[in-house]
Amino acid sequence: MRQDQSSELKGQKPKTADSLRSLNEEIRSCSRCPLATGRTKAVPGEGPVRAEILLVGEAPGRDEDLAGRPFVGRAGSILDCCLNDAGIDRSEVFITNVVKCRPPENRRPKKDEVEACRPYLESQLELIQPKVVVLMGNAATRAVLDVEGVTSLRGQVFGDLFLVTFHPAAVLRNGNLREAFVSDLLAARDRAERLTLQQS
Numbered sequence: 001m002r003q004d005q006s007s008e009l010k011g012q013k014p015k016t017a018d019s020l021r022s023l024n025e026e027i028r029s030c031s032r033c034p035l036a037t038g039r040t041k042a043v044p045g046e047g048p049v050r051a052e053i054l055l056v057g058e059a060p061g062r063d064e065d066l067a068g069r070p071f072v073g074r075a076g077s078i079l080d081c082c083l084n085d086a087g088i089d090r091s092e093v094f095i096t097n098v099v100k101c102r103p104p105e106n107r108r109p110k111k112d113e114v115e116a117c118r119p120y121l122e123s124q125l126e127l128i129q130p131k132v133v134v135l136m137g138n139a140a141t142r143a144v145l146d147v148e149g150v151t152s153l154r155g156q157v158f159g160d161l162f163l164v165t166f167h168p169a170a171v172l173r174n175g176n177l178r179e180a181f182v183s184d185l186l187a188a189r190d191r192a193e194r195l196t197l198q199q200s
């Protein structure tokens, strides 16, 4: 899953890593929307700057708000297990959310909150340039593709980049979704590997 190292040798990746660090700092001190006032910690996301797969969830929950890290609670545990089942190590993917601060009582992020946070996700995509972006759940799918209905859209790739699947919390609630979720993660991995091979 490792990309060609030539750009790293030319010094481009360290520069990108610096930009990503600055972006994280900006997110941590963000006050663009009212969610900033209720947060303990903003959750920019985490993963390698050269990640080939980038996963997008909805918003930090209580555990993530306390830790400042994405998917560290129960939804995170099932995500880790399913990534493992798909032969993906969590440390090799970049994980983030549509909004970077916890909404009160874990309610759905509002439209203006999603809009306020959108530039951060756009910058992350621009800097990391993943080969596959996995949109987990309706909030991520709606925010990025402006379409609804994960149940019928799952497994499909849009714009050669975005793969839609279930949110890990949905898999937690309904174990029957697990097989499809793992198969979508596997598809993301295969696609990323194929694209890397084509480019080398």
Ligand code: URA
Pocket (backbone or CB within 6 Å): 057, 058, 059, 060, 061, 064, 069, 070, 071, 072, 073, 075, 076, 097, 169
């Ligand atoms: N649910 C999300 O959508 N994101 C997290 O980081 C944790 C739970």
